[in-house]
Amino acid sequence: MIKRQIPLVIAFIVGVMFIIQFFVPHKVSQDALTYVNQWSIIIGGISILLGIYSLIHFHFISIRRGRPGWGFSVVLFGCFGLAVLVGFLPSIVLWFKPVQQGAEPGVWLGFIPLKPGVEEGSPLFWLFLNLISPFMATMFSLIGFFIASAAFRAFRARSIEATLLLIAAVIIMLGQIPLGQMIWQGIPDIMMDWILKVPNTAAKRAITFGITLGSIAFSLRIIFGIERAYLGGGKD
Amino acid sequence: MTPEKNNKTIDTILLIIFVAFLLGINIFLFSGKYLHFDTQGVGIVVAAFLTLAMYSFLYKDNPLFKIAEHIFVGIGMGMGVVLTWLQVIKPLLYKPLIRHAIFDNTPGTPDYILIVPMILGIFMFARLYGKTSWLSRWSFAFIVGGGAGIGIPVIINSLILKQLEPSLQPIFVDWVVTWQSINILLILVGTISVLIYFFFSLPHKGTIGGISRIGIWFLMISFGATFGYTVMGRMSLIIQRIQFLLTDWLHIIK
Known part of the structure; x- marks a missing residue:
């Protein structure tokens, strides 16, 4: 019972409490929401560490067993260590060499700004700006090449549906570039605008209704203990 | 030579050419004062390397792309640890609770109620040990149940009622x-x-x-x-x- 029933009771109590909380616009109710939201953030934060532990464990096993591509895991560990070091370095240096209240923390070793966290100018911000940001931008732009090749297959006007897809996509694409305006100003101003505001809105609205009703049904199933997938499998 | 071995040789040659090209260009850029040897200059070189390494996937899945991929995951993971500490654990758990237990002269009173989310968070790690893995369900139940409870009224309000309103205008x-x-x-x-x-x-x-x-x-x-x-x-x-x-x-x- 303790293993299966208590989680269901917790989900029910917390779920119902939050539904009721929405309809009680009292300070106590608002404070309770803020407080429990903070709890969720703490649990979520700790769960991120669990995820990171799992990834480290996987790559550690890869290196230990010498799986194919274990060298890449070494690169991963090196970068992980670098990011952790760079992230905590300003705090560690400032711990040993505290600066006066209100004074600028300055630069360490002539090139490492002692700004903690991810604020602009901090070492971690440098990593984000020069590693994470270009990587993500390039990754998303890379998808552009594959989308372009997929377009050749999707844009064959073989039926009414495919033709509508083709026309809408061409108008939207032309509407966003100077060529579209050069052909006819009405492409961005009238045609693109109408597609986005009328048929696109209608379809998106219906899809939103569907998703929302599905989400509500799923949430109710969780609260009433019908949906138990989050408990995981096993005999316990 | 088998075609597989032949391909591997071609890949190795291409990799060497790429690294040599990158080295040559960067030496030229630094020596010609186009780039300065400071944090900004080194940052641009690193970003350029990553960009080109990622685009190398257009040729095929290759070690250079995999290195870039693992650099991203490693840095992302490290940033995850640092940010979790700086933005979650330190302000929400360490300062109001844990610090009081470690240091005697901490000002203020400890927020004991935070022991509950701390324990629920620690229960998450119970998933790693077979016999105690059921404890992690309590934490999941809290997160999933809370999410469902918060979600229902909010999505009814914002995604159904607010969407119905413009749909039911006089024609x-x-x-x-x-x-x-x-x-x-x-x-x-x-x-x-x-x-x-x-x-x-x-x-x-x-x-x-x-x-x-x-x-x-x-x-x-x-x-x-x-x-x-x-x-x-x-x-x-x-x-x-x-x-x-x-x-x-x-x-x-x-």
């Missing part, structure tokens, strides 16, 4: 047909027909089939618009990356 004002009234009617017809298309409890034959066909047309226009937007978004990213390589790194475009 004709004083029985005058305007461009706007046609658009309102079209949105209503589109929304209902798409909803009917997704309603599988009735067979899509006869009238229902006809209406759902109209729904498909609306969906296709919407998908086309989304596709067009996505393509253009990606294209602008490609242009941005090429601009970065030619302007910030190589200084070909001033």
Whole structure:
């Protein structure tokens, strides 16, 4: 019972409490929401560490067993260590060499700004700006090449549906570039605008209704203990 | 030589050429004072290397791309640890609770109620040990139940009621047909027909089939618009990356 029933009771109590909380616009109710939201953030934060532990464990096993591509895991560990070091370095240096209240923390070793966290100018911000940001931008732009090749297959006007897809996509694409305006100003101003505001809105609205009703049904199933997938499998 | 071995040799040669090219260009850029040997200059070189390594996937999945991939995951993981500490654990758990237990002279009173989320968080790690893994369900139940409870009224309010309001506008004002009234009617017809298309409890034959066909047309226009937007978004990213390589790194475009 303790293993299966208590989680269901917790989900029910917390779920119902939050539904009721929405309809009680009292300070106590608002404070309770803020407080429990903070709890969720703490649990979520700790769960991120669990995820990171799992990834480290996987790559550690890869290196230990010498799986194919274990060298890449070494690169991963090196970068992980670098990011952790760079992230905590300003705090560690400032711990040993505290600066006066209100004074600028300055630069360490002539090139490492002692700004903690991810604020602009901090070492971690440098990593984000020069590693994470270009990587993500390039990754998303890379998808552009594959989308372009997929377009050749999707844009064959073989039926009414495919033709509508083709026309809408061409108008939207032309509407966003100077060529579209050069052909006819009405492409961005009238045609693109109408597609986005009328048929696109209608379809998106219906899809939103569907998703929302599905989400509500799923949430109710969780609260009433019908949906138990989050408990995981096993005999316990 | 087998074709596989032949390919491997070609790949190794290409990799060496790429690294040599990168080294040569960067030596030229630094020695020619196009780039300064400071945090900004080194940052540009690192970003350029990552950009080119990622684009090397267009040739095929290769070690250079895999290195870039693992660099990203490693840095992302490290940042995850640092940010979790700085933005979650330190302000929400360490300062109001744990610090009081470690240091005697900490000002203020400890917030003991935070022991509950701390324990629930620690229970998450119980998942790693077979015999105690059931304890992690309590934490999941809290997160999942709370999410479901917060979600229901919020999504009813923002995604159903707020969306219904503009869908149920008067089509004709004083029985005058305007461009706007046609658009309102079209949105209503589109929304209902798409909803009917997704309603599988009735067979899509006869009238229902006809209406759902109209729904498909609306969906296709919407998908086309989304596709067009996505393509253009990606294209602008490609242009941005090429601009970065030619302007910030190589200084070909001033």
